[in-house]
Each structure stands twice: as C-alpha cells, then as structure tokens.
Amino acid sequence: MAMKPPIRVAVTGAAGQIGYALLFRIASGAMFGADQPVILQLIEAPFEKAMKALEGVAMELDDCAFPLLKGIVQTDKPEVGFKDANWCLLIGAKPRGPGMERADLLKDNGKIFIGQGQIIDAVAAADARVAVVGNPANTNCMIAASQAKRLPAERFTAMVRLDQNRAQTQLAKKAGVDLTAVKDIFIYGNHSPSMFPSFAHATINGKPATSVITDTAWLQGPFCETVGKRGAAIIAARGASSAASAANALVDHVRSLVTPGAVHSIAVKSNGAYGFDANVWAGMPVRTTTPGSYEVITGYAMDDFAKSKLAATNKELVEERAFVADMIK
Ligand code: NAD
Ligand code: LMR
Numbered sequence: 001m002a003m004k005p006p007i008r009v010a011v012t013g014a015a016g017q018i019g020y021a022l023l024f025r026i027a028s029g030a031m032f033g034a035d036q037p038v039i040l041q042l043i044e045a046p047f048e049k050a051m052k053a054l055e056g057v058a059m060e061l062d063d064c065a066f067p068l069l070k071g072i073v074q075t076d077k078p079e080v081g082f083k084d085a086n087w088c089l090l091i092g093a094k095p096r097g098p099g100m101e102r103a104d105l106l107k108d109n110g111k112i113f114i115g116q117g118q119i120i121d122a123v124a125a126a127d128a129r130v131a132v133v134g135n136p137a138n139t140n141c142m143i144a145a146s147q148a149k150r151l152p153a154e155r156f157t158a159m160v161r162l163d164q165n166r167a168q169t170q171l172a173k174k175a176g177v178d179l180t181a182v183k184d185i186f187i188y189g190n191h192s193p194s195m196f197p198s199f200a201h202a203t204i205n206g207k208p209a210t211s212v213i214t215d216t217a218w219l220q221g222p223f224c225e226t227v228g229k230r231g232a233a234i235i236a237a238r239g240a241s242s243a244a245s246a247a248n249a250l251v252d253h254v255r256s257l258v259t260p261g262a263v264h265s266i267a268v269k270s271n272g273a274y275g276f277d278a279n280v281w282a283g284m285p286v287r288t289t290t291p292g293s294y295e296v297i298t299g300y301a302m303d304d305f306a307k308s309k310l311a312a313t314n315k316e317l318v319e320e321r322a323f324v325a326d327m328i329k
Pocket of ligand 2: 135162230231232234241242246
C-alpha cells in the first residue's frame with residue numbers, strides 16, 4: 001500500500017486515562033487508516049508527575065514498533081505541541097473536585113480552553129481540525145472556538161459519539177438484535193444527562209425503531225435516562241470516569257469525520273437548526289462531505305416529546321454559555 005505523508009496529531013492530557021487508551025490506537029492506524037503515518041505531539045500539564053508519566057507512555061509507544069508512528073513529541077508547552085498540528089484532540093481538563101459547583105468547573109476549564117484556542121489558532125496547520133473531549137466538552141469547545149480568528153468555527157467539534165454508541169447498544173439489547181442492525185440513532189444537545197438520543201428516527205433492520213420497540217414509555221423514560229446517566233453509572237462502578245470507551249468513541253468521531261458519506265453525531269456550532277440557540281455547540285446529526293468537513297442533516301421532524309427534550313438540553317447549553325460569557329468576549 002502506498003503511504004501518505006505523515007500528519008501531525010496533537011493530544012492534550014496525553015498521560016491521562018483516556019490518553020492511555022487512545023494513543024496506541026491512533027498509532028496503529030485505527031483513527032486515520034492503515035496508509036496514514038502519524039507524528040504524535042503529546043501535551044501534558046506542566047507538572048513533574050504528569051511529564052514523567054508521559055515519558056513512560058512514550059516509551060511504551062516506542063516499544064510497540066508501530067510502522068505508522070513516525071515521531072513522538074513530549075511537551076508541557078502548548079505552542080510546541082500544537083505546532084503545525086493537523087488534528088488537535090483536546091482531552092486534558094480539570095476534573096470536578098468535591099463540593100465544586102458546575103460554574104466553577106466551567107470557569108477553571110474555560111481558562112485552559114481559552115489559552116489552547118488561541119495557541120491552536122496561532123500555530124496549528126492551515127487545515128487544522130479540533131475535537132474536544134474534556135468536560136464540559138460542548139462549552140469547552142465553544143470557548144476554544146471563540147478564540148480563533150484564522151480557523152473557522154466549523155473546524156471545532158465536541159464529542160457526543162460515546163453517547164451515540166451507548167444509545168445504539170441499548171436499543172440493540174432491548175430489541176434483541178445484533179448491534180449492527182441499529183442505524184441512525186443520533187445525539188442532540190449537550191454531553192450531559194440532558195442530552196437527547198433521538199430514537200424516533202433510528203431504524204432496526206431497516207424498520208423504524210419505534211415499530212420494533214413499541215414500549216414508548218421505555219424509550220422516553222429508561223432508555224433516555226440510561227444513556228444520559230451512563231457516564232455517572234460508570235464512575236460509580238469503576239471509581240473513575242469512562243476511559244477506554246471514551247477513547248474508542250474519539251477514534252469513531254475522527255474516523256467518521258475523515259470518511260466522506262459517514263453519517264454520525266457530533267457537537268457543532270449551532271446555526272439555529274433543531275431550535276438550538278445560535279452559537280452554542282450542540283450535538284446533532286451530520287454527514288461528512290470531504291475529509292474533515294461535514295454538513296448538518298436538518299430534515300428530521302420532531303414530535304412534542306422530542307421538542308421538549310431539545311428545549312431542555314438547549315437551555316442547559318445557554319446557561320453554560322452565560323456562566324463563561326465574561327471570558328469569551
Ligand atoms: P485524567 O485525569 O486521567 O487525565 C487528564 C489528563 O489531562 C491528566 O494527565 C492531566 O495532567 C492532563 N491535563 C490537565 N490539564 C491539562 C492542560 N491544561 N494541558 C494538558 N494536559 C492537561 O482524565 P481522563 O479520564 O483522561 O478524562 C479526561 C477528560 O475527558 C475529563 O474532563 C473527562 O470528564 C472527559 N471525558 C469526556 C467524555 C466525553 O464523552 N466527552 C467521556 C469521558 C471523559
Ligand atoms: C462520560 O460520559 O462517561 C463522562 O463524560 C463522564 C464524566 O463526567 O467524566
């Protein structure tokens with residue numbers, strides 16, 4: 001197979017849990033394909049412990065002898081890590097501490113994403129794409145994008161693919177079918193319990209999911225709740241937030257974004273579609289057009305139940321934006 005020239009992939013929080021589950025898959029070709037060499041530009045917080053852990057991860061990457069891995073940069077300086085990056089995967093974020101209010105978390109992380117947004121805009125490659133995972137992912141993405149003067153806002157996306165994957169599995173289990181029978185299940189709104197997994201447009205073996213799963217009360221209640229609160233359930237069970245499944249979802253998010261024709265959920269800048277406030281970053285269905293670019297699929301009709309769910313998740317996104325409004329002016 002003819003090899004392409006290497007692309008540069010910057011990853012923040014590279015020595016964290018998600019980073020550890022992600023980097024080996026990028027280097028093996030799962031994210032960009034078996035003919036796409038990569039240079040990993042790994043960015044950590046400027047602490048000795050974090051940088052030491054990063055050194056260990058880089059040693060392990062070396063020890064895998066991945067043919068596609070053409071270089072590893074280890075740095076605590078974002079201006080070095082984002083330099084000429086074609087993809088910037090923003091995973092590093094401050095976790096919510098005991099007694100910390102959501103508004104405090106938003107402000108603390110806001111500072112990180114303002115700085116990173118400015119530096120990416122200044123030093124990343126002309127074709128740079130940004131995918132945000134660090135929570136609160138939608139609003140962090142909006143904050144980073146707000147700092148960009150060179151890169152268009154559409155290049156900044158946040159991850160709701162984990163929620164889509166969770167929803168797909170829940171529908172398959174309920175219907176007693178293979179996972180691959182479930183299609184067109186999309187996530188709308190915030191990556192938080194308010195998100196809306198829009199079951200009405202999903203199909204199972206080509207039929208409307210609602211004609212296969214006729215228990216509307218389950219779809220509107222336990223299904224939405226299980227998907228929305230899955231992250232918390234994993235924290236309760238594992239004692240730490242989802243990492244392998246989050247890394248897997250980021251592989252899916254980027255892989256779908258570089259695959260023309262792929263139809264999938266990502267959080268993007270709203271232009272008012274589905275009633276989302278303009279300029280919040282909301283999960284919605286998109287179709288990849290050319291590698292890295294997409295169009296929002298706007299044609300899905302929403303019933304009253306869906307409209308109330310969309311309004312609730314939009315309200316939360318608008319509130320999050322209000323918390324950080326003074327930072328993004
Ligand atoms: P983690 O604490 O294991 O790792 C985070 C890493 O980020 C740490 O190594 C830390 O040193 C680093 N970091 C912190 N600030 C940084 C900065 N300014 N620059 C570079 N690195 C920095 O956490 P994790 O389990 O890997 O999760 C990371 C984030 O992803 C969290 O915010 C978590 O809530 C979020 N998350 C999102 C989803 C999603 O679906 N969107 C799913 C799971 C987790
Ligand atoms: C998840 O959905 O698993 C995470 O976003 C949960 C969290 O708060 O880290």
